[in-house]
Amino acid sequence: MSIEEVNSVFEQPWWLEAVAPGRWAAAEVVEDGKLQARMPYVLGCRGGKVIATMPPLTQTLGVWFRPQEGGKYVNWLSRRGELLRSLIGQLPCKNVDLTLDSAVDYVLPFRWQGFRCEPSFSYRFTNLTDVEALFRGVKDSRRSEIKKAGKMLTVRDDRSVDVLIDMMRCTFRRQGRQGVVDEALVRRLDEACREHHASRLLVAEDADGRVQGAAYFVYDARCCYYLAGGANPEYRGSGAQSLLIWEGIKFASSVSRMFDFEGSMIEDIERNFRSFGSGFVVNYRVRRLGLLPELMDAAKPYVKRLIGYKN
Numbered sequence: 001m002s003i004e005e006v007n008s009v010f011e012q013p014w015w016l017e018a019v020a021p022g023r024w025a026a027a028e029v030v031e032d033g034k035l036q037a038r039m040p041y042v043l044g045c046r047g048g049k050v051i052a053t054m055p056p057l058t059q060t061l062g063v064w065f066r067p068q069e070g071g072k073y074v075n076w077l078s079r080r081g082e083l084l085r086s087l088i089g090q091l092p093c094k095n096v097d098l099t100l101d102s103a104v105d106y107v108l109p110f111r112w113q114g115f116r117c118e119p120s121f122s123y124r125f126t127n128l129t130d131v132e133a134l135f136r137g138v139k140d141s142r143r144s145e146i147k148k149a150g151k152m153l154t155v156r157d158d159r160s161v162d163v164l165i166d167m168m169r170c171t172f173r174r175q176g177r178q179g180v181v182d183e184a185l186v187r188r189l190d191e192a193c194r195e196h197h198a199s200r201l202l203v204a205e206d207a208d209g210r211v212q213g214a215a216y217f218v219y220d221a222r223c224c225y226y227l228a229g230g231a232n233p234e235y236r237g238s239g240a241q242s243l244l245i246w247e248g249i250k251f252a253s254s255v256s257r258m259f260d261f262e263g264s265m266i267e268d269i270e271r272n273f274r275s276f277g278s279g280f281v282v283n284y285r286v287r288r289l290g291l292l293p294e295l296m297d298a299a300k301p302y303v304k305r306l307i308g309y310k311n
Contacts, residue, residue, distance in 0.1 A: 002196060005035050005066075007101040009198055009220045010058045016040055018192035019185065020055040026062075027090035029083050037083040039063045041091070041098060049290055051095040056185060059122070059225060059262045060101040060283050063087060077106060084109040096288045102281040110286045118285045121270070123261040123278040124223075128253035135246070137277035146246045149204070149239030153212060155247045159203040161190040167214040167230030186228075193218055202247055204240040213240035217248045224252035225260045245276070 001013050009015055016024040019042075026040040039062040041052040054061065065083060068076045088110070099120060100107070107117045125134060135143065168181050193199030200217045213231040217224055226248060231241050245261075252259040260281075261273040274280075 005038050005064050007062060007064050007103045008060065008223060009218055009225070010060055011038075011040050011062055011064065011101075012196075012220075014192050014196055015058070015189075016042070016055065018189045019057055021188075024055065025092075027087040029086050034066065036066050037063060037087055039087045041096075043092070046095065046097075047290070049095050050093040051097060051289075052091050052093055053097045054099055056182065057189060057227065059227075059260075060099050062101060063104050064101075080106050081109045085113065088113050094288065095290055096286065098287075099283055099285045102283050104284065105282070107284045107286060110284075113288070115286045115288045118287070119282045120285050121280050121282060123270075123273040123276070124281045125249065125259040125278045126257075128249070128257060128259060131250055131253050134249065134277065138246075139275040139277065142242060142275040145239040145242050149243035153204045153206055153238065153240055153243060155243065156203045156205060157200060159201060159211075159214070161187060161201060161216075163203050163211055164190075164201055164214045164216050164228065164230065167211065167232065168228060169230070170232050171230035173233075190216075200248070200251055202244050202251075204238075204244050206235075206238075210235075212238050213244055215241065215244035215248055217251065219252060219256045221256060223258040223260050224248070224256040225262050227262060249276075 003013060006012055023044070024040060024042045026038050028035060028039075029037040041061065042055040044051050044053045046053070063084065065080060068079075084106075096115070102122070102124075107115075111117050128134070138146070165181060165183055165186055168186075172181060190199065190201075198218055198220060200219070202215050202217070203211055204213045205211055211232060212235040213229065215229040216227050218227045219225065226245060229241060229244065249259050259278070261276070261278065
């Protein structure tokens with residue numbers, strides 16, 4: 001089932017059921033029979049404590065607010081604060097760790113309820129009406145790479161999700177991350193997206209049919225997101241991923257108003273996305289954690305270094 005009261009495809013009930021079957025819920029405010037605000041979340045466990053958190057393969061979650069019809073902006077901010085307090089009060093646990101859609105730019109009510117509010121960043125094209133103009137804005141070296149790859153590789157959209165899973169595993173092995181691809185999750189999500197006409201898998205192959213990279217995009221009418229991808233490390237210099245992302249942007253222009261790179265805080269990845277010439281958007285991460293979950297969260301960078309994780 002799809003609903004209209006969402007900021008993105010990530011907040012759809014069918015998406016949440018695919019990525020966190022039976023573990024998701026949504027705090028809601030209903031007045032006079034109309035939904036005024038909605039904040040979905042997933043229940044998990046961290047440090048032995050129940051936590052309302054993000055599901056896997058999901059960039060952001062609400063809050064969705066019913067659009068304001070007239071009135072002063074200052075009054076709308078007050079209204080948002082009231083709605084947020086009500087939604088936060090409905091959460092079933094104290095521990096919370098959510099990354100909010102960029103539409104949620106008024107996060108002070110979270111802070112007043114004991115949350116830490118930290119910005120994270122993504123890169124986004126907000127207007128896809130002139131793709132040729134966007135290409136002219138791509139960094140020269142990246143544009144040359146895309147043109148060169150386009151002469152050497154064929155981009156296909158008829159391959160199965162198995163190819164994506166294989167390419168993701170290749171990438172994670174290169175990064176020193178073993179066994180992190182949840183194959184059942186990827187297949188379940190792909191099936192749900194295809195059922196709702198909300199995904200596109202693009203694969204780059206050479207003349208001999210060797211797969212050099214894959215990229216998976218999800219979308220609705222508002223925005224198309226680069227959700228996941230991977231490349232064969234034997235062909236890292238081929239430009240396959242740059243070509244696939246650009247082809248994804250061209251596809252996005254036919255189905256969505258915007259394109260989001262689903263940005264990363266990792267420097268090399270951020271530099272790569274920035275080279276396409278898009279602007280950045282802020283997504284706020286709001287956290288309210290007990291001592292043990294907070295310590296576990298703080299320890300993650302050190303654990304990654306110990307296990308040999310490479311960006």
